[in-house]
Amino acid sequence: MIQSFGWQSVQFLFHGLIWTVGLSVCTFVCGGIFGLIFALARALGPRWLQLIVAGYIQLVQATPLLILIFLAFYGLSFAGFYFPPLAAAAISLSIYATAFLADIWRGCIEAIPRTQWEAADALALSRIQRLRYVILPQAFRIALGPTVGFMVQIVKNTSVTALIGFVELTRAGQLLNNMTFQPFHVFLTVAAFYFAVCYPLSWWSEKLKERKSAGPAH
Amino acid sequence: MPALRIENLKKSYGTVPVLKGINLAVENGDVVAVIGRSGSGKSTMLRCINGLEPFQEGSIVVAGHRLDQSRANLRDLRKEVGMVFQSYNLFPHLSVAENIMLAPRVVKGLPRDQRELLVRDVLSRVGLAEKASAYPDELSGGQQQRVAIARSLAMKPKVMLFDEVTSALDPELTGEVLKTIAELAEAGMTMVLVTHEMGFARRVATRTVFMHEGKIWEEGPSAQIFAHPATPELRSFIATDLK
Ligand SMILES: Nc1ncnc2c1ncn2[C@@H]1O[C@H](COP(=O)(O)OP(=O)(O)OP(=O)(O)O)[C@@H](O)[C@H]1O
Numbered sequence: 001m002i003q004s005f006g007w008q009s010v011q012f013l014f015h016g017l018i019w020t021v022g023l024s025v026c027t028f029v030c031g032g033i034f035g036l037i038f039a040l041a042r043a044l045g046p047r048w049l050q051l052i053v054a055g056y057i058q059l060v061q062a063t064p065l066l067i068l069i070f071l072a073f074y075g076l077s078f079a080g081f082y083f084p085p086l087a088a089a090a091i092s093l094s095i096y097a098t099a100f101l102a103d104i105w106r107g108c109i110e111a112i113p114r115t116q117w118e119a120a121d122a123l124a125l126s127r128i129q130r131l132r133y134v135i136l137p138q139a140f141r142i143a144l145g146p147t148v149g150f151m152v153q154i155v156k157n158t159s160v161t162a163l164i165g166f167v168e169l170t171r172a173g174q175l176l177n178n179m180t181f182q183p184f185h186v187f188l189t190v191a192a193f194y195f196a197v198c199y200p201l202s203w204w205s206e207k208l209k210e211r212k213s214a215g216p217a218h
Numbered sequence: 219m220p221a222l223r224i225e226n227l228k229k230s231y232g233t234v235p236v237l238k239g240i241n242l243a244v245e246n247g248d249v250v251a252v253i254g255r256s257g258s259g260k261s262t263m264l265r266c267i268n269g270l271e272p273f274q275e276g277s278i279v280v281a282g283h284r285l286d287q288s289r290a291n292l293r294d295l296r297k298e299v300g301m302v303f304q305s306y307n308l309f310p311h312l313s314v315a316e317n318i319m320l321a322p323r324v325v326k327g328l329p330r331d332q333r334e335l336l337v338r339d340v341l342s343r344v345g346l347a348e349k350a351s352a353y354p355d356e357l358s359g360g361q362q363q364r365v366a367i368a369r370s371l372a373m374k375p376k377v378m379l380f381d382e383v384t385s386a387l388d389p390e391l392t393g394e395v396l397k398t399i400a401e402l403a404e405a406g407m408t409m410v411l412v413t414h415e416m417g418f419a420r421r422v423a424t425r426t427v428f429m430h431e432g433k434i435w436e437e438g439p440s441a442q443i444f445a446h447p448a449t450p451e452l453r454s455f456i457a458t459d460l461k
């Protein structure tokens with residue numbers, strides 16, 4: 001059935017955008033929680049744990065996201081665990097985000113000078129207290145810019161899940177194009193939607209990085 | 219019981235011995251200056267005293283806490299032994315008042331109203347009462363170092379350790395920090411201070427310890443150490459400093 005590009009099409013794409021944003025948020029939350037745990041393990045854990053986490057990070061970072069997604073969708077269903085596209089997308093994107101966020105945040109934790117640990121140590125703070133009150137607040141400040149920057153990557157990378165049939169913004173665009181044969185209208189609208197989400201994030205990320213280089217914010 | 223007693227302290231980094239059997243006793247109210255050439259082990263000894271560095275042999279008793287190779291109960295010891303570093307090491311994300319309050323709050327559970335009194339008290343002792351709400355990067359080096367001293371004082375330590383606390387400062391800022399330390403000494407604080415300020419050691423320290431090649435080479439009342447050095451090493455050390 002051929003229809004022409006109109007208000008209904010925009011609504012259809014907007015529906016896809018909501019799934020894109022939802023999947024991004026879910027990825028960021030899951031990836032954030034595990035990323036923080038992994039970052040702490042990588043920076044401060046016992047040697048064997050550091051090695052395991054470092055291995056995980058390198059393995060995931062060296063694998064194309066699409067392969068992770070195919071593994072979660074086709075691979076696991078072949079092995080008898082069927083995940084619907086949404087679950088497969090969320091799982092694989094979270095695995096991907098965990099690795100990258102863990103790596104970013106580990107760098108931020110390690111960027112805090114050893115003398116800060118020592119000063120807190122000399123004041124009788126426990127290891128947990130040193131982390132909680134001295135190291136993590138400073139690391140958090142350095143991490144904000146790159147973390148928001150990585151959120152842009154997450155949003156854009158959700159488009160890869162179109163390839164397993166998850167109907168987010170990109171997949172919605174493909175479907176609509178098949179119905180309307182008006183690729184310019186369709187994909188320019190899709191691009192505009194991505195831009196509307198990503199640009200404010202990029203802008204915010206740059207702002208945060210500037211503030212950091214201008215000295216500690218109060 | 220002395221405030222600090224070090225017996226046969228030995229420490230090496232890998233196979234390199236850095237402290238080769240240190241013996242030292244410091245009485246309550248003593249102000250001990252530690253002098254010596256770069257690399258003679260002054261900082262290492264100080265860092266062993268509050269457990270920042272592990273050591274291989276010997277024992278340290280400080281403020282009634284015994285420290286040995288097991289490194290147990292370090293936190294109890296650190297509640298009573300303050301340390302001030304050459305590079306101040308203030309927490310840059312916290313205001314002056316928050317820097318001072320942090321340990322009393324989270325380590326000792328001091329309630330809020332008492333914390334505020336405490337901040338005012340220790341800041342007035344270092345002459346910075348008006349800076350409570352400033353952030354470290356808004357202060358001069360000398361002021362930051364005085365805040366670091368106040369932060370350490372807020373734990374009400376029985377013994378304070380100072381590691382070259384004026385070495386990172388411009389000469390015109392050194393005086394204000396030394397004055398603060400001299401006032402603490404006058405108030406009866408037990409202190410061990412590593413310093414390159416010979417004049418200050420001579421005036422303020424009750425005793426001076428000269429370290430050389432990982433050993434306490436010579437020690438005694440400051441007046442005597444500076445006026446009548448017994449060993450050629452100390453004589454040449456004092457002579458190079460005068461030049
Ligand atoms: N972390 C370390 N690893 C290996 N060697 C070290 C370490 N810290 C200190 N040393 C060595 O131990 C020796 C004593 O160092 P220490 O810092 O105690 O000297 P110092 O008397 O404080 O000198 P300075 O006046 O320069 O501060 C030096 O030879 C130094 O190179």
Ligand SMILES: [Mg+2]
Nearest residue numbers: 260261262382
């Ligand atoms: Mg030193």
